[in-house]
Amino acid sequence: MATASVVSALLAVTRRNPVHSMLFVLALFLHVAGIFLLLGAEFLAAVQVIVYAGAILIFYLFVVMLLDLPDEQVRPRFGRHWPFAAAVGASFVGLAWLARIQSDLAPAVTPSDQPLQGNLAAIGGALFGPFTLPFEIASLVLLAAIVGAVVLGRRKAA
Amino acid sequence: MNVPVSGVLGLSAVLFGVGVFGFLARRNIILMLISIEVMLNAVNLSLVGFSRHLQDLRGQILALFVIAVAAAEVGVGLGLVIALNRNKPGAGVADLTKLKW
Numbered sequence: 001m002a003t004a005s006v007v008s009a010l011l012a013v014t015r016r017n018p019v020h021s022m023l024f025v026l027a028l029f030l031h032v033a034g035i036f037l038l039l040g041a042e043f044l045a046a047v048q049v050i051v052y053a054g055a056i057l058i059f060y061l062f063v064v065m066l067l068d069l070p071d072e073q074v075r076p077r078f079g080r081h082w083p084f085a086a087a088v089g090a091s092f093v094g095l096a097w098l099a100r101i102q103s104d105l106a107p108a109v110t111p112s113d114q115p116l117q118g119n120l121a122a123i124g125g126a127l128f129g130p131f132t133l134p135f136e137i138a139s140l141v142l143l144a145a146i147v148g149a150v151v152l153g154r155r156k157a158a
Numbered sequence: 159m160n161v162p163v164s165g166v167l168g169l170s171a172v173l174f175g176v177g178v179f180g181f182l183a184r185r186n187i188i189l190m191l192i193s194i195e196v197m198l199n200a201v202n203l204s205l206v207g208f209s210r211h212l213q214d215l216r217g218q219i220l221a222l223f224v225i226a227v228a229a230a231e232v233g234v235g236l237g238l239v240i241a242l243n244r245n246k247p248g249a250g251v252a253d254l255t256k257l258k259w
Contacts, residue, residue, distance in 0.1 A: 126216070
């Protein structure tokens with residue numbers, strides 16, 4: 001699953017046709033949701049499928065098809081400095097890998113008998129318990145985004 | 159099923175690198191935004207991995223907030239793309255030289 005997600009991410013950023021790119025990103029999102037399930041985060045897996053694969057990706061597809069990019073096929077996909085970009089990406093991967101090797105990943109907490117449950121009840125209890133203020137701020141962020149999108153998207157005469 | 163946290167972190171690092179590469183190399187605004195989504199997904203993955211590793215639910219809560227912010231970012235970003243496209247067709251960043259002096 002990890003290999004499949006890396007391959008689909010690589011294909012997604014290198015495909016020439018934007019719609020193909022979107023479909024590979026969809027595959028990536030679904031694989032990440034599967035990994036969330038394996039990690040015991042069931043609610044986050046469901047949110048990943050619904051919000052990312054369902055809402056965000058469909059939005060992207062709408063915009064791609066709305067804009068109908070005809071010249072994407074003939075123009076070069078990458079800028080002139082794409083080796084530089086590849087070097088930056090690879091160096092970031094190397095850096096993170098180094099940090100991963102050098103950090104001590106021994107279990108900080110002794111694994112309890114029942115593993116951590118990321119189900120809806122636990123997440124909801126945490127969200128409305130100690131995380132009420134960030135939750136409300138997140139709703140405020142979403143409201144600001146809605147207003148911003150409407151303002152940006154409306155016509156000039158309105 | 160037991161998933162090692164180091165594997166999750168490695169996958170997250172690789173995905174983030176791919177996202178960085180895509181963001182820097184692509185010349186299409188929509189695909190640059192998609193690369194940002196890939197990076198956010200990598201961060202979510204590492205958050206959930208740490209949440210599992212430390213047996214702490216806060217990582218998953220933070221990942222949930224990251225998803226919310228990603229949704230907001232997509233709304234505003236694609237609104238900007240459509241607004242730009244109305245003025246001048248095309249979604250390449252090379253076309254956007256209006257603010258350049």
